[in-house]
Amino acid sequence: MPPRRDNDKFIQADSDSDISVDDEDFSKSHKGKGKADVRRKRDVKGKGKAKDTQSYTWEASYTRSWETVQEDEAGSLQSSVDDWMARGRRRRLLEPSTAIRRTIIRHLILLLDLSTSMMDRDMRPTRFDLMLQVVREFVAEWFDQNPLGQIGVVGMRAGIGERIGEMSGNPQEVLKCIADRHKLEPTGEPSLQNSIEMARSSMSHLPTHSSREIIIIFGSLTTCDPGNIHETLDACVKAKIRISVVALAAEMKICRDLCDKTGGQFGVALNEGHFRDLLFELIPPPAQQAVSRGASRATNPSADLMMMGFPTRLPDTSPPSLCVCHSEVKSEGFLCPRCLAKVCDVPTDCDICGLMIVSSPHLARSYHHLFPVRAYDAVLSADEAASNSCHGCFRPFPPPPTGTTTTSEGLSPLGRYRCPDCKNDFCSECDVFVHDVIHCCPGCGQ
Amino acid sequence: MDDARGSHLSVLIDLSPTQWHNSAQGPPRNTYPLPLNSFLSQLLAFLNSHIASKHENTLAVFGAFPGKSVMLYSTIDPTNHDQAIDANSYPPFRLVDSTIVTRITEELEALGEPEEEAPSSLVSALIKALCYVNRVTLPSVSTTNNPADGHDPAILPDPRILVLSVSPDLSTSYIPIMNAIFSAQKLKVTIDVCQIYGPDTIFLQQAAHLTGGSYIFLERRDALLQYLIMSFLSPPSIRKILSVPTQDKVDFRAACFCHKNIVDIGFVCSVCLSIFCQPVPVCSTCRTKFPMKTLQRLNASRPLLSSSTSNASRTSPSTPQARTPTALGADTGASTTNGARSSTAPLGGLPHSGSIGNGTPRAANINGSRPGPEAR
Ligand SMILES: [Zn+2]
Ligand SMILES: [Zn+2]
Ligand SMILES: [Zn+2]
Ligand SMILES: [Zn+2]
Ligand SMILES: [Zn+2]
Ligand SMILES: [Zn+2]
Numbered sequence: 001m002p003p004r005r006d007n008d009k010f011i012q013a014d015s016d017s018d019i020s021v022d023d024e025d026f027s028k029s030h031k032g033k034g035k036a037d038v039r040r041k042r043d044v045k046g047k048g049k050a051k052d053t054q055s056y057t058w059e060a061s062y063t064r065s066w067e068t069v070q071e072d073e074a075g076s077l078q079s080s081v082d083d084w085m086a087r088g089r090r091r092r093l094l095e096p097s098t099a100i101r102r103t104i105i106r107h108l109i110l111l112l113d114l115s116t117s118m119m120d121r122d123m124r125p126t127r128f129d130l131m132l133q134v135v136r137e138f139v140a141e142w143f144d145q146n147p148l149g150q151i152g153v154v155g156m157r158a159g160i161g162e163r164i165g166e167m168s169g170n171p172q173e174v175l176k177c178i179a180d181r182h183k184l185e186p187t188g189e190p191s192l193q194n195s196i197e198m199a200r201s202s203m204s205h206l207p208t209h210s211s212r213e214i215i216i217i218f219g220s221l222t223t224c225d226p227g228n229i230h231e232t233l234d235a236c237v238k239a240k241i242r243i244s245v246v247a248l249a250a251e252m253k254i255c256r257d258l259c260d261k262t263g264g265q266f267g268v269a270l271n272e273g274h275f276r277d278l279l280f281e282l283i284p285p286p287a288q289q290a291v292s293r294g295a296s297r298a299t300n301p302s303a304d305l306m307m308m309g310f311p312t313r314l315p316d317t318s319p320p321s322l323c324v325c326h327s328e329v330k331s332e333g334f335l336c337p338r339c340l341a342k343v344c345d346v347p348t349d350c351d352i353c354g355l356m357i358v359s360s361p362h363l364a365r366s367y368h369h370l371f372p373v374r375a376y377d378a379v380l381s382a383d384e385a386a387s388n389s390c391h392g393c394f395r396p397f398p399p400p401p402t403g404t405t406t407t408s409e410g411l412s413p414l415g416r417y418r419c420p421d422c423k424n425d426f427c428s429e430c431d432v433f434v435h436d437v438i439h440c441c442p443g444c445g446q
Numbered sequence: 447m448d449d450a451r452g453s454h455l456s457v458l459i460d461l462s463p464t465q466w467h468n469s470a471q472g473p474p475r476n477t478y479p480l481p482l483n484s485f486l487s488q489l490l491a492f493l494n495s496h497i498a499s500k501h502e503n504t505l506a507v508f509g510a511f512p513g514k515s516v517m518l519y520s521t522i523d524p525t526n527h528d529q530a531i532d533a534n535s536y537p538p539f540r541l542v543d544s545t546i547v548t549r550i551t552e553e554l555e556a557l558g559e560p561e562e563e564a565p566s567s568l569v570s571a572l573i574k575a576l577c578y579v580n581r582v583t584l585p586s587v588s589t590t591n592n593p594a595d596g597h598d599p600a601i602l603p604d605p606r607i608l609v610l611s612v613s614p615d616l617s618t619s620y621i622p623i624m625n626a627i628f629s630a631q632k633l634k635v636t637i638d639v640c641q642i643y644g645p646d647t648i649f650l651q652q653a654a655h656l657t658g659g660s661y662i663f664l665e666r667r668d669a670l671l672q673y674l675i676m677s678f679l680s681p682p683s684i685r686k687i688l689s690v691p692t693q694d695k696v697d698f699r700a701a702c703f704c705h706k707n708i709v710d711i712g713f714v715c716s717v718c719l720s721i722f723c724q725p726v727p728v729c730s731t732c733r734t735k736f737p738m739k740t741l742q743r744l745n746a747s748r749p750l751l752s753s754s755t756s757n758a759s760r761t762s763p764s765t766p767q768a769r770t771p772t773a774l775g776a777d778t779g780a781s782t783t784n785g786a787r788s789s790t791a792p793l794g795g796l797p798h799s800g801s802i803g804n805g806t807p808r809a810a811n812i813n814g815s816r817p818g819p820e821a822r
């Protein structure tokens with residue numbers, strides 16, 4: 001039986017890209033680092049519970065989401081909503097205000113289980129077809145968020161590891177190698193050891209400034225290995241390879257060990273949607289491990305400075321010309337800023353001058369991790385000089401309540417939240433929106 | 447479209463007094479001068495046609511003044527100006543027109559005469575417009591308490607933001623503008639841009655491109671109203687059929703973190719992806735030290751770099767003659783040189799990385815004795 005805690009752990013952070021922040025909290029709170037962490041963990045768990053609509057496929061109709069919502073004496077749901085928002089605010093206040101360092105240049109090997117157990121129909125249409133479909137979406141989204149990353153694909157079937165796609169930074173190439181399902185027809189038993197060894201050897205040449213990761217999608221309950229898989233595991237730990245496993249069947253001790261020892265995530269998919277969620281949670285760049293953060297911040301051997309060019313995109317109405325990568329006549333394309341050669345797609349290395357060409361929005365996607373907005377303070381008492389509408393959305397603030405009101409910790413009785421830097425007041429919706437989505441303050445942005 | 451729901455339009459007006467003053471100048475400088483009052487009357491006609499085209503359509507207008515951004519008009523929070531009934535005008539039009547004009551006049555008068563005009567806060571207006579869209583698209587607890595509203599705000603389909611810009615790129619706003627673009631993608635907001643005066647702005651180009659909107663550089667400025675109505679009146683769902691003009695080229699350049707220069711070749715920290723215009727030994731964002739070997743290699747490759755790019759002008763061949771860097775760089779007043787590095791060109795000139803930091807004050811004659819306001 002898959003353990004319930006995994007369920008909680010993976011569902012808790014379904015917001016977009018701040019997942020690994022929570023992930024880091026988990027590892028911290030496992031070590032019992034203090035009261036704050038414990039409370040945060042509880043918050044996170046509570047949130048997970050409230051949203052827990054996932055369940056085993058066969059009990060899908062028995063979701064009990066209504067039990068987590070409670071009416072107050074007046075029959076209103078307001079208090080539940082407030083409570084939920086207060087939790088979110090407290091969580092944000094506890095987050096470190098300094099930037100978190102993330103590994104942004106990633107190298108990933110996808111290990112796909114192609115054994116006969118993938119033909120099971122407990123997930124529709126079959127585990128195998130579902131996996132291919134979800135992996136295709138995963139690859140597209142992964143490249144979107146990790147523009148400088150590379151993905152390789154290895155299959156596990158008939159007792160050996162089989163190289164399906166070489167490491168590539170081009171999403172089209174990766175998608176092409178998993179496009180044909182007939183070439184990937186499942187047969188025989190899987191071998192974790194053989195395929196991890198193959199993945200490890202194909203990452204051994206990588207430069208030190210990149211992360212090395214393996215994501216295993218595993219549908220079997222057995223593995224047939226030629227030797228001791230724990231030796232392979234030790235080698236991976238030594239090579240700083242992070243292994244994450246998404247199991248389709250059930251938890252296996254060795255799979256959990258692989259993840260725990262290398263700092264990866266382990267999850268068992270309960271149903272089709274949960275499988276997708278588990279895999280997609282591995283997309284945002286992981287925060288760098290605490291070890292390398294505290295001790296050797298200045299002497300990180302893996303850091304490097306790279307020269308990059310930002311191209312001009314030609315529209316599909318421009319006069320056709322030959323591209324330098326495929327020698328095809330095309331209208332659209334990107335111009336290398338150094339040699340003005342036309343390439344089909346970015347990111348890539350210019351075929352003429354070798355410059356790495358990336359589009360700047362790709363890089364900018366990660367910048368909100370670097371410059372987080374400081375948490376707003378809840379305004380507790382009325383202030384004569386304060387403006388009467390929200391500085392973000394111009395919603396008028398409600399008149400100050402008369403008499404004493406009880407509000408939970410971290411919530412303002414006036415519905416006002418003040419930016420510590422620009423001293424403007426914002427409503428609670430804008431507070432959430434600014435910190436969770438837009439990542440810059442409308443007042444300080446000036 | 448038999449869609450019974452209206453569409454929401456937020457309009458951002460760039461109201462930088464200097465730029466509008468320049469825009470009103472006659473022929474030697476501009477072939478088609480466009481003063482602010484003529485712009486406003488054409489804009490109001492456009493806004494009225496948006497309201498008139500469907501009863502459910504909603505409108506919000508934001509103004510970006512130097513150092514300040516305000517909401518000028520919103521359908522949801524109408525101001526309580528008591529309007530005298532005028533037999534010759536349709537009351538909703540009159541309300542929009544008079545509210546906007548009054549508010550703009552108030553704000554412009556409040557500006558006074560500062561020594562150095564701050565750059566207009568278009569980005570902050572954009573962020574507020576997104577907060578507003580977030581507010582009207584979210585079914586929220588507090589708006590349901592307001593039954594006077596009449597229509598359910600939760601069902602606004604394809605909200606869009608139209609940016610009417612007259613200022614050049616402000617490179618200090620690179621990161622906020624990028625964050626705004628990604629939030630707009632999440633909210634499924636289309637950002638349309640009409641650059642009415644001044645050079646192409648590459649950040650707004652990127653915003654329009656990434657949110658599926660159109661970017662139009664206004665060449666015939668006497669035909670503003672026609673451009674507005676032909677390109678921006680229809681909601682995005684209908685535009686596919688109308689084949690609205692889309693943009694020509696998209697320039698994917700970025701601003702460096704160290705001097706806020708716009709660069710086409712940058713040096714990127716592998717840990718945090720911060721962009722620098724020259725090789726640096728330590729990343730100023732995440733404090734990562736880079737290996738000596740890399741620095742030497744990159745420094746060695748730079749002479750080659752500067753000689754190969756110094757002549758490669760990035761202006762597209764279709765850009766009109768009036769938009770050469772010298773013509774505009776001198777009057778933008780929004781360059782963000784930081785004093786110490788006098789070799790940086792004003793933004794109108796869009797410096798190339800090759801010319802940056804290698805000691806030649808290539809742009810000094812353009813920038814002249816008029817350094818821009820201090821970069822914040
Ligand atoms: Zn090609
Ligand atoms: Zn090139
Ligand atoms: Zn607000
Ligand atoms: Zn602020
Ligand atoms: Zn710089
Ligand atoms: Zn860095």
